[in-house]
Amino acid sequence: MKGPGGLTLQSIEVRYGRAVAVSDVSMTVPPGKVTALVGPNGAGKSSLVLAAFGSVRARGRVSLDGVDLTRAAASRRGRAGVAVVPQGRQLFPKLTVRDNLLVAAEQLRLPRGAVDAALARFPILAQRRSSLAGVLSGGEQQMLAVTRALMGRPRVLLLDELATGLAPKIVQMLATTVQDLAAGGMAILLAAPELTVLGHAVDRGYVLVRGSVTATVENGFGPLQARYEQALGIQRSGSAAEPARLEQGLPG
Numbered sequence: 562m563k564g565p566g567g568l569t570l571q572s573i574e575v576r577y578g579r580a581v582a583v584s585d586v587s588m589t590v591p592p593g594k595v596t597a598l599v600g601p602n603g604a605g606k607s608s609l610v611l612a613a614f615g616s617v618r619a620r621g622r623v624s625l626d627g628v629d630l631t632r633a634a635a636s637r638r639g640r641a642g643v644a645v646v647p648q649g650r651q652l653f654p655k656l657t658v659r660d661n662l663l664v665a666a667e668q669l670r671l672p673r674g675a676v677d678a679a680l681a682r683f684p685i686l687a688q689r690r691s692s693l694a695g696v697l698s699g700g701e702q703q704m705l706a707v708t709r710a711l712m713g714r715p716r717v718l719l720l721d722e723l724a725t726g727l728a729p730k731i732v733q734m735l736a737t738t739v740q741d742l743a744a745g746g747m748a749i750l751l752a753a754p755e756l757t758v759l760g761h762a763v764d765r766g767y768v769l770v771r772g773s774v775t776a777t778v779e780n781g782f783g784p785l786q787a788r789y790e791q792a793l794g795i796q797r798s799g800s801a802a803e804p805a806r807l808e809q810g811l812p813g
């Protein structure tokens with residue numbers, strides 16, 4: 562019996578030793594939508610993303626399109642349709658663009674031809690297929706990380722800090738990619754400490770503070786941002802101190 566579509570996380574808890582990074586979080590990442598996960602630094606966003614992908618140990622349940630993946634390792638989740646662009650990208654800097662994708666193709670048990678097909682998405686990256694990943698610009702590296710994640714035609718794509726440190730033009734291009742993927746039916750999760758540049762791409766989202774969801778918002782980025790600012794204790798008065806507090810995370 563199939564359950565709801567997309568990714569479902571139930572009562573997820575992530576601990577590092579005695580420290581609880583994520584506490585009893587339940588959320589969904591439905592197909593055809595861009596779901597945001599916003600929270601200040603240290604809120605537990607990356608831990609939750611990696612718990613969904615299966616690369617950190619977690620309590621709770623994870624399912625995709627109603628199929629239980631709780632006990633599946635990351636490699637099996639990958640083949641089942643879960644893909645991640647992790648914070649920091651985790652590329653092999655001393656391998657070429659093409660070889661980075663070949664490694665992923667092998668992990669996903671895809672034919673080698675999948676690499677050239679994947680490279681067609683970003684022409685700039687295709688031109689640099691023989692360059693070492695480590696010499697690419699930040700934007701090109703992020704394109705490579707996204708391309709790698711998309712190789713297995715995932716059903717859910719987890720994007721951790723997609724826009725951090727990138728030029729606005731690149732972020733716009735990635736935002737368009739994300740929207741196109743959602744329009745094609747993919748379930749997308751965008752985790753970030755702030756999403757103003759990507760905000761227009763967001764359909765719904767969750768606010769995460771100190772490992773717990775404090776708000777679930779279904780009606781777009783504006784209301785989500787308002788709930789986020791509320792959670793951080795930010796007053797909308799236009800004072801110069803506000804952006805600094807948003808970047809630093811928690812209310813003073």
Ligand SMILES: Nc1ncnc2c1ncn2[C@@H]1O[C@H](COP(=O)(O)OP(=O)(O)OP(=O)(O)O)[C@@H](O)[C@H]1O
Pocket residue numbers: 577580581582600601602603604605606607608609648754
């Ligand atoms: N490998 C680890 N070992 C111990 N503690 C960790 C580890 N990874 C994360 N933490 C801690 O878990 C908490 C949540 O971290 P996490 O990286 O998931 O948050 P985040 O919201 O993604 O923050 P950021 O935006 O800074 O990446 C933090 O207190 C962090 O210090």
